[in-house]
Amino acid sequence: MDEEMESGVVKKFMFVNRKAPYGTIYALEVLEMVLISAAFDQDVHLAFVDDGVYELKKGQDTAGIGMKNFSNTYRALEGYDIEKLYVEKESLEERGLTEADLVVPVEVVSRAGMAELMDGMDVVLSA
Amino acid sequence: MIHTVNKSPYERNAFDSCLKHAVKGSAILLYEDGVYAAVKGCTAAARLADAVADHPVFVLGPDLKARGMDPANVVDGVRVVDYGDFVDLVVEHGTVQAWL
Amino acid sequence: MAYTSNGRTVEADEEGYLVNIGEWNEELALQIAKDENVDLTPEHWEVINFLREYYAEYQIAPAIRVLTKALAKRLGPDKGNNKYLYELFPYGPAKQACKIGGLPKPTGCI
Numbered sequence A: 001m002d003e004e005m006e007s008g009v010v011k012k013f014m015f016v017n018r019k020a021p022y023g024t025i026y027a028l029e030v031l032e033m034v035l036i037s038a039a040f041d042q043d044v045h046l047a048f049v050d051d052g053v054y055e056l057k058k059g060q061d062t063a064g065i066g067m068k069n070f071s072n073t074y075r076a077l078e079g080y081d082i083e084k085l086y087v088e089k090e091s092l093e094e095r096g097l098t099e100a101d102l103v104v105p106v107e108v109v110s111r112a113g114m115a116e117l118m119d120g121m122d123v124v125l126s127a
Numbered sequence B: 001m002i003h004t005v006n007k008s009p010y011e012r013n014a015f016d017s018c019l020k021h022a023v024k025g026s027a028i029l030l031y032e033d034g035v036y037a038a039v040k041g042c043t044a045a046a047r048l049a050d051a052v053a054d055h056p057v058f059v060l061g062p063d064l065k066a067r068g069m070d071p072a073n074v075v076d077g078v079r080v081v082d083y084g085d086f087v088d089l090v091v092e093h094g095t096v097q098a099w100l
Numbered sequence C: 001m002a003y004t005s006n007g008r009t010v011e012a013d014e015e016g017y018l019v020n021i022g023e024w025n026e027e028l029a030l031q032i033a034k035d036e037n038v039d040l041t042p043e044h045w046e047v048i049n050f051l052r053e054y055y056a057e058y059q060i061a062p063a064i065r066v067l068t069k070a071l072a073k074r075l076g077p078d079k080g081n082n083k084y085l086y087e088l089f090p091y092g093p094a095k096q097a098c099k100i101g102g103l104p105k106p107t108g109c110i
Helices: A026-040 A050-056 A070-080 A089-094 A111-119 B014-021 B032-038 B043-052 B061-066 B083-093 C026-035 C042-058 C064-075 C082-088 C093-100
Strands: A012-017 A043-048 A084-088 A107-109 A123-126 B002-005 B027-030 B057-060 B079-081 B096-099 C002-005 C008-011
Touching (some): A012 A026, A012 A050, A012 A111, A026 A050, A026 A070, A043 A050, A050 A070, A050 A084, A050 A089, A070 C042, A084 A089, A084 A111, A089 A107, A107 A111, B002 B014, B002 B032, B014 B027, B014 B043, B027 B083, B032 B043, B032 B057, B032 B061, B057 B061, B061 B079, B079 B083, C002 C026, C026 C093, C042 C064, C042 C082, C042 C093, C064 C082, C064 C093, C082 C093
Parallel strands (some): A012 A043, A012 A123, A043 A084, B002 B027, B002 B096, B027 B057
Antiparallel strands (some): C002 C008
8 A cells, every 4th residue: 555545645445346246256356355445444435337236136146156155245344334335327227127136225326427436536446 | 059158248249149140949058147148127138038039048047046136037938957957958959159 | 284173184274264164163163272372261252153153144254343343232342342352362353263263364354
């Protein structure tokens, strides 16, 4: 981490989730990065766009594919004081999903709104 | 011939390219992130629904469940299969074309 | 590395965390605790069991900051604080208690 952070300057961080959960390792890696980032007391935002919205789908049961079901871990984020979760409305709609299909409370924003949010960040990490 | 698709229809064009190249009567099997295309109500499902008329279409159940998708909520005419069926389908259809 | 408990060999990583958390049982916990020089009391078990419940619920072991907050909520401020937890587990409560409880190293612990 850089010097500014050590001196206590809080930056706006955004982690952009764009990948479905089990086909690749990206979603899990981003989640671990988010949990670690919580230790640095930054202003952390999570964005879920494109296939990233699938990460939050309720009812995941990975017993049949032998992988860890990390959808439950998103529910732990509140305990890490990470509560700014944004989900893109258009990404949900394309996939036939609604806010009620998601494992955690989120703020659903339009694509234009998401673009504005991204533009206002100091650091954006995307996968 | 059996075509397999394991990528999300929203992330790659493997699914659409498969639909364009699979000749009438050849089978299509969706697995891993490919299963999202079989879920009713998503935009890709409409394209899969058209394909069902010309192809036997299969989707791997354990991959649907892992992703929180209900096997009872797939596009009409799509058959949900398990790993054993997957192997049988490959044996039965001989040549496999994997759309990665 | 590996632990031997009841004539059974249980595989662990180089830091002593179990490779397969399904192989954990209370006897093995006593074995790991002995290696860590921790005498397990009911107070230790209270924390270990809490961590195991947390893991079952969220699929991760919590960072120490998150653990103390959650423990304070469950067991009160006397137990949900760093001092109390470090007295029980001198080499880091989250890390040591997770290891004894058969859980992976906490996520977000650096």
